[in-house]
Amino acid sequence: MNQDIIRLYDEYTHAPLPRRVFLERLSVLAGSSAAAAALLPVLENNYAHAAMVAETDPRIEVEKVSWDATGQAINGYLAKPKSGTKLGAVIVIHENRGLNPHIQDVARRMAAEGFLALAPDMLSPVGGTPADEDAARDMIGKLDREKTVAGLVAAVPYMAKRPEAAGKVGCVGFCWGGAMANMMAVRSPELAAAVAYYGSQPTAADAAKIKARVMLHYAGLDERINAGIPAYEEALKKAGVNYQVFVYDGVNHAFNNDTNTARYDAAAAKLAWERTVGFLKQSLVA
Structure with a gap:
């Protein structure tokens, strides 16, 4: 391409x-x-491919949930192993097209790995994610950023208190969700771990507030996002944050999205996923 x-x-x-x-x-x-x-x-994304782990997979079960976030209800898609308690909890944050079948599948993949996974629909306050992706993108552009981050931060105690949870909560976000994962790390001292895939970076002043362990995945060809890596890494070092940065050479922004033929890179996605799962297990379960 x-x-x-x-x-x-x-x-x-x-x-x-x-x-x-x-x-x-x-x-x-x-x-x-x-x-x-x-x-x-x-x-463009083809969600016919968005089923690496089917909803009927015998290892997992799924349900729709909601929680209160500063006076407004946020809806979400919860996936968990069929059995087991004391699970590490992971909040899966969607791209700028809203909660779509691909992100629901990522939540199911997390459940298949043994996590309690929640994929919030951050367009809930404005009626939920529409079928039209361009409309969803435009709606996300109009969200109040502070209220949106507050809604995600409110998901941390919600997940920590679920009966299946061990108590530790992490997050993983993609693109717009990667930026939100970074901001969750800034705003939630209770968050244990944050994984951001090709997400824009917080300011140095905000980075200094991070208490969570951080893992950052970037695409080598993603010049727009990668321009912010050096300053973010310097701020994380200065603040003493436990962090890891991985740049995958020769791949594009959204390389993890297997529903997008033009940008998906199977090798990079597999390696990043293995690193992510290992990092979250170490951070939330060990």
Whole structure:
């Protein structure tokens, strides 16, 4: 895939660009509107692939839950092993397209690894995640950031007090959710561990407040996000935070999203997942 096309799609999903402008520019890069139309299924998420762990998997069970966050209800998707208690709890934070089938599947994967996993729908205060991904992206752009972070922070005691939980809570977030994972580490002294996949970084002043252990995954080709790595790493070192940083060469932003053919990288995703699971088990269960 032409890297200029990947950059354009990244701009479309994060700047954001209106879809009309995105399609016009894609047609120029692809050579024609017909070629652009052929590229769309490769560039956009296909949730038909979002079932590495099915809801009917005999190892797990799932349910819909909600909790109070500073006076507003947040809905979520809870996945857990079929049996067992004293589980490490993990909050799985979605990308800027809301709580979609892919993130629900990530929660089920966490449950299959032995965790109590909660995937919040952070668009709950505005009616929940819609089917239209562009609409979801626009809605997320209008959220009150402070209230959103507070809603996620409120999920920490909710998970810690669940009867299946051992008490320690961590989080893992992707893209927009990676930024939120970083902010949860800043705002929640009770959070034991935070894993951020290609998420934007907090300020140095905020980084100094982190008490959790931190693991950071970045894509080597993700220039936009990677520009913030040096300052964040310096701040974490200065604050004495227990952290790890991994940069995966030659892969794009969202390399973990297996529903996106253009950006998914199976080898990087597998390695990052193994590191994430091991880190969370060490942080929340050991």
